[in-house]
Amino acid sequence: MACSKILGSTSFNPAKSTPFCKPKLSTRLNCNWPWRLVENKAPIICSLQSHCAWTCDDHLSLKSHPTRKSDILRAIDQTNETLFSTGKFGRFGGIFVPETLVDCLNKLAAEFNFIMHDPEFQAELAIALRDYVGRETPLYFAKRLTDYYKNSEGEGPEIYLKREDLNHGGAHKINNAIAQAMIAKRMGRKSVVAATGAGQHGVATAASCAKLSLDCTIFMGDLDMERQSSNVLLMKHLGAQVKSVKGTFKDATSEAIRNWVGDLDNSYYLAGTAVGPHPCPSMVREFQSVIGKETRKQAMEKWGGKPDVVVACVGSGSNALGIFHEFVRDEDVRLIGIEAAGSGIDSGKHSASLTKGDIGVYHGAMSYLLQDEEGQIIGPHSIGVGLEYPGVSPELSFLKEIGRAEFNTVTDKEALDGKRQDAYALLCRLEGIIPALEASHALAYLRKLCPTLASGTKVVVNCSGRGDKDADKVFKYQQEQMVQHLPDFE
Numbered sequence: 001m002a003c004s005k006i007l008g009s010t011s012f013n014p015a016k017s018t019p020f021c022k023p024k025l026s027t028r029l030n031c032n033w034p035w036r037l038v039e040n041k042a043p044i045i046c047s048l049q050s051h052c053a054w055t056c057d058d059h060l061s062l063k064s065h066p067t068r069k070s071d072i073l074r075a076i077d078q079t080n081e082t083l084f085s086t087g088k089f090g091r092f093g094g095i096f097v098p099e100t101l102v103d104c105l106n107k108l109a110a111e112f113n114f115i116m117h118d119p120e121f122q123a124e125l126a127i128a129l130r131d132y133v134g135r136e137t138p139l140y141f142a143k144r145l146t147d148y149y150k151n152s153e154g155e156g157p158e159i160y161l162k163r164e165d166l167n168h169g170g171a172h173k174i175n176n177a178i179a180q181a182m183i184a185k186r187m188g189r190k191s192v193v194a195a196t197g198a199g200q201h202g203v204a205t206a207a208s209c210a211k212l213s214l215d216c217t218i219f220m221g222d223l224d225m226e227r228q229s230s231n232v233l234l235m236k237h238l239g240a241q242v243k244s245v246k247g248t249f250k251d252a253t254s255e256a257i258r259n260w261v262g263d264l265d266n267s268y269y270l271a272g273t274a275v276g277p278h279p280c281p282s283m284v285r286e287f288q289s290v291i292g293k294e295t296r297k298q299a300m301e302k303w304g305g306k307p308d309v310v311v312a313c314v315g316s317g318s319n320a321l322g323i324f325h326e327f328v329r330d331e332d333v334r335l336i337g338i339e340a341a342g343s344g345i346d347s348g349k350h351s352a353s354l355t356k357g358d359i360g361v362y363h364g365a366m367s368y369l370l371q372d373e374e375g376q377i378i379g380p381h382s383i384g385v386g387l388e389y390p391g392v393s394p395e396l397s398f399l400k401e402i403g404r405a406e407f408n409t410v411t412d413k414e415a416l417d418g419k420r421q422d423a424y425a426l427l428c429r430l431e432g433i434i435p436a437l438e439a440s441h442a443l444a445y446l447r448k449l450c451p452t453l454a455s456g457t458k459v460v461v462n463c464s465g466r467g468d469k470d471a472d473k474v475f476k477y478q479q480e481q482m483v484q485h486l487p488d489f490e
């Protein structure tokens, strides 16, 4: 049934169900799925497909920002109180799904709530994180990078890297994948489906499924399979079936969910990032929050305090929330998320959902989205494939709205220009660490951030992954820029 037909039905009353939102209709809408806002039982319509989104009136969306610090803490407390029952982060998140999925998501939420308080599961997970994933990851003092960003008086912040690149599989993704694969096993599921963009979540899921003897199918956009081909091979070596989907990560996500819906009793959809309907964003955040917990402990050991500033790249939000969450209530810790500005923030070719998007519903939850005037999803772009998603975690949307986290952008060229002292080259050549292009975005922001900070400020950058998957691409890119010699940093 066409979306416009359903929306035109008498039972639909958007003004009643979501006071600050209205649907933007388009003749191009073609919804196959009737979605439902579970919280207030008001029927609304959306789609698993990439086209359909809801958009908020601008004048209402930002009106009630808390501004005082106490307001921010109260907003966080209120969200914590309601989160486990409704999946709402303020007005973001929720469960915008077809009724057929509600039961399945409820079972998953119940299992998640159970394992969070189950000492047996927690002990098993702690062992897996230590002996399989390789945690804890170091908090590394990047001495030469720190020196590089000092001013002419020899002053500047101290830069530390949280080394998620050292995890098994080469990224933070395994923290969540192993935990959810353990949940799938406990729920008696035989197979796992997942979607991947850069391939890191695909590799992490394939590895976790091999370890736990679960069948594994990974959906990946055909463009991404080409751009991150080394990870496609790794997934296959790990025993996963890799299915090509026309498009990129957003299209692979839609296809993975469709596949899961076809066999809800036996298969498990393993969300790789903090988006989707409740409980997916909370589960992923929770399993990634080990990053921030370790960072607090390690900072205390190293300098006897907290970080002053925490920086992370934002694709859909899992590594950022993983390191932010622990510090959300520490108002003296600045939290900075870096989105991909791609070819330029005003070029229309970027992935900056929080910076440039509007509020709407996509893949089962309300959050900031890249969408056009008619509510159609705009394809994202970044040189960091893992940053290409047109939406973002509802929890990050909430942190933006209450002013608890700052968000900035970095262009492709600032992360990798192939010829000068870009963020990728700097980390390779100053520290001997090859960062993923996604993490290079967080690192690139240091160029703007460092001159604004007092000397000795402790900055922790989440180095979310290593750059093996990008090495080919970077080499070709550098050749295109006709780089004969990279500069000497002595």
Ligand SMILES: Cc1ncc(COP(=O)(O)O)c(C=O)c1O
Binding pocket: 171, 172, 197, 198, 199, 200, 201, 272, 273, 274, 313, 314, 315, 316, 317, 318, 319, 320, 385, 386, 387, 436, 438, 439, 464, 465, 466
């Ligand atoms: C190394 C790395 N960092 C960051 C990301 C972005 O994802 P998220 O925002 O969920 O951390 C990805 C996604 O694939 C990734 O592979």
